[in-house]
Amino acid sequence: MIKTMQKQVGGAAKQVRQAFLGLVARSAAKKLQLKGLNDEVLQDIEVIQQVGFASWIPAGAKVVILPIEGKTGRAVVVGSTGASVMVEVEEGETCIYDQFGNEFRLTESGAKLNCDLYVDGDVFDKKGSMQKIREIYDQHKHGNSPPAAPQMNVGN
Structure with a gap:
């Protein structure tokens, strides 16, 4: 009886697909075409x-x-690796990066960015904002001289 039950359980378990690795055949933002085991294609x-x-x-x-x-037709991708651009991190570091080679790395000594930074809002440090620096610069004078030129706030 026990052997019969083990055989039935084993047969049922074989019908449940376990997690497996695949390769991205066609990429997209939300859904992928994948190549699975034995060149099977998952759409x-x-x-x-x-x-x-x-x-x-x-x-x-x-x-x-x-x-x-356990159903291949209801599969999801939960992780990825092995892209053309990969970065390595040191102990304790975190890195956000893209396939263009841009990265934002959090290290023990602070944040490091290896590309241009475009900000839609203001940029602040301990003393104030960059916008405030522009305003002060644009208004400052030396004696009877005209205000600073060129103005830093032009083009905002």
Whole structure:
């Protein structure tokens, strides 16, 4: 009786697909075409990412595919690695990066950015904002001289 039950449980377990690795064949923002085991093709597989983070997983990247309820047709991608641009971090570091080579790295000594920074809002430090610096610069004079030229606030 026990052997019969073990055989039935074993047979049922074989019908439940476990997590597996695949390669991105066609990339997109929300759903991917993947190449799985033995060159099987999986269409429109949803990418699950952390709230607040979104990335485009490039073609050729290795992904972890998790079949929900053990069904390949209900699979999702829960992780990725092996893209054309990969960075290495030191102990304790965190890095956000893209496939263009731009990165924002948090290190023990602070934040490091290796690209231009465009900000829609104001930029502040301990003493005040860059906007306030512009305003003070534009208004300052030396004796009877005219205000500073060129004005820093022009073009805002």
